[in-house]
Amino acid sequence: MFTIRQLIFIALMSALLFVVNLTIGSGIIALTGIPGGSAFVTGISNLVVIVFVALTLKKFGSLSLLYLIYGLLALPTDMAGGPPGFIWKIPLLVVPTLLFDYIIWQSNYAKKGFIIGFPFFTVFGFALYLGTFWLLGMPEFSRMYNAFALLAIVFIVLGYFGMWLGFMLYNRLKNSAVLRQISESDD
Helix, strand or coil: CCCHHHHHHHHHHHHHHHHHHHHHHHHHHHHHCCCCCCHHHHHHHHHHHHHHHHHHHCCCCHHHHHHHHHHHHHCCCCCCCCCCCCCCHHHHHHHHHHHHHHHHHHCCCCHHHHHHHHHHHHHHHHHHHHHHHHHCCCCHHHHHHHHHHHHHHHHHHHHHHHHHHHHHHHHHHCCCHHHHHHHCCCC
8 A cells, every 4th residue: 555645756756757748748749740759758757757756665556656647647638649638548558557567566676677677668558559549540550650669769778768867866865854754654
């Protein structure tokens, strides 16, 4: 179970990720016209936040909850894959994140879990989006299909950089009183 502090932390980190991705990532999508084209920014920002949240809380489901809230915030926008109001973006974000959540939880939040789990998270997530766009006959399908390999590679490479930044951020702040309070259980 999550404490109230931990739920607030997850919600605030989701909001932070949303603001960063909205301000920078949406411009990239608008310029390229490719859903997921914001991977040039979100490949870094998402992983900084994912690593920071996962290491701070070390609880299975924390990343899935992070992406659930992020998906709800992104629902009225072009962010997170799909047009505004595309309700399917929420499960499309959460389902692959559950896989990543599970892999890093199984590794006891070791770096190797993040390193191994991230490509699975990325490829599974993009494939899930691609399949959904195809099933729904969405016009974004052909652009995403054509850019699938490039987007996956770019997102993975930039994600590893974001992961490195996330580890650095966590290591710098892990002994702070605020993070210790957030990570503690209210037993």
